[in-house]
Structure formats: C-alpha cells, structure tokens
Amino acid sequence: MPEGHTIHRLALDCRTRFAGSAVRASSPQGKFSDGAALLDGQVLTGTDAHGKHLFLGFADGGWVHVHLGLYGTFRFGDAPAPPPVGAVRLRIEGSGAYADLRGPTACELITEPEKQAVHDRLGPDPLRADGGERAWLRISRSRTTVAALLMDQKVLAGVGNVYRAEVLFRHGIDPRRPGRDLARAEWDAIWDDLAVLMREGVRANRIDTVRPEHTPEAMGRPPRVDDHGGEVYVYRRAGQPCLVCGDEVRTASLAARNLFWCPTCQHG
DNA sequence: GCGGAATGTAGAT
C-alpha cells in the first residue's frame, strides 16, 4: 500500500528490527536468489527512503533498492520465520524479526553512486528535510494540470493517488487547474499540509486526511472500511456525498489514474 | 475458477 509515508515507515521499521547486526537473506520465490546470496550474513547498517524508493544499506557499502510499485508489500513478523507463503521475493531474518517482500517493481543491488542517481532524478520529498522550492519552480512554470504535477516524482517525490486527491480537496483546488495558475501561497500551503499529513501517515501507517469535525465520530457516520485504511474526503468516494457540502464526489481518468474531487468544494 | 482493480512506473508508439 505504497505512497511515500509507507516507504518511510518501512525504512524506520527495517532499521529498528534489523540495523546493527547480521541478517539472513533469501529469495524463496527465486527471482532475487543471486542478490540474496550476496546479502546473506551481512550486517544491515542503515536504511533510507526518498519518495517511494526504499534503500537498505549493508556493511559492504552496497544497497538494496526496493520500489513497491502498485501492489508490492513488505510485511514483518516475529522470528522464527514460518515457511514462506506466496511469492516472496526477498526474506530478511534477524534475531527477533523477519520481513517478507512480495511483488515489488524493483528489488536490486546497487552501488552508492547508483543510489545517488536515484536521488538526483527525484524531486523534493515532504518527508525529508527538503524544501518545496524546487517543486514550485517546476509547477509555477507548467501548463500541465496540478493533478498531474503532484504525481510526477521528478517534480516532488512521495505523493500518490490518495494524497493527491486529498490535499487538493483540503485546499479547494480544482485538479485540472494548470500548475502556473497556482498562487505561491496556495503552493506553500499544499507543501506544508503534505508534510503534516504524510508525517501523520508514517506514524499511523495509514492515510487519514479528514479534519476533526469530519471524522465518523463527529459526523455520526460509519467508519470507512477500505484497504488503504484511513478516513478520507474524496479518494474512491465517487458518487457519494461530499463530507463538507453534500454534493456528489466525481471521478475521471487522468493519465491512466483515477482522479476524485468535489466539483463544489474544488473550483477555480 | 475467472476477470478486474489496486496507493506505480518504464518503455514503446
């Protein structure tokens, strides 16, 4: 369930469970057998995350670069690890815990310069100590829609389809507005809000974006049951009433992704 | 059991 908050949380979880000691590594599925063999027995020294890219550092100076893609997962359990279930690309076992990686778009061994090259092609990440200035320079000069710009990892890194829909709703911005028509103050507010929302996402390990007055308890509505697990305004709520104004939430396909917005709350 | 969808991206056209 991967947007940037998931990846930063995984970096943290891998660090607390495995960093500082030797790990066993294997590829039960077989697609990463060579890489796992090189890692097996090495000390996991640290982890890093930038946008949706996860890096696990090892004592020989190399890194495992993981990108979960649309449906990759990284799940933890207590040691000893049970027999693997399904297609486990990479299993890491420490003394107290294990982790299983399934379905990633990328799982590869890379060097430090190759890791740097990944950082270089990504935009600033609201969850790193980055500022949003570089993103603003791109956005403020672009005729592309703000919806597409927010998803472009070269512009800013870590935002996916849920945070995109939700942050535009929270700021009342029509997703189809061209980037260059955003005001500087609007961008600053979006960037700051993303940092807050995504930090909370790392902490809770899910995406919640509704304000206190729109929670299920406050509104007397049933809690949402969805696989991304959080309370949201518009994401995958097409046809349902907007939590703020009651108008019907719309959906449309934009660049092969589903976009969601409230036509009343988000105009201009 | 099958088809479709899913928080994503790279590469072809």
Added chain:
DNA sequence: TCTACCTTCCGCT
C-alpha cells in the same frame, strides 16, 4: 496515450 509487469484480493459465475 498505450501497454506490460510485479501480486493479491474481491466479486462474480
């Protein structure tokens, strides 16, 4: 703008 790909899960037959 499209297609392929990694995997799981849900709803439908």
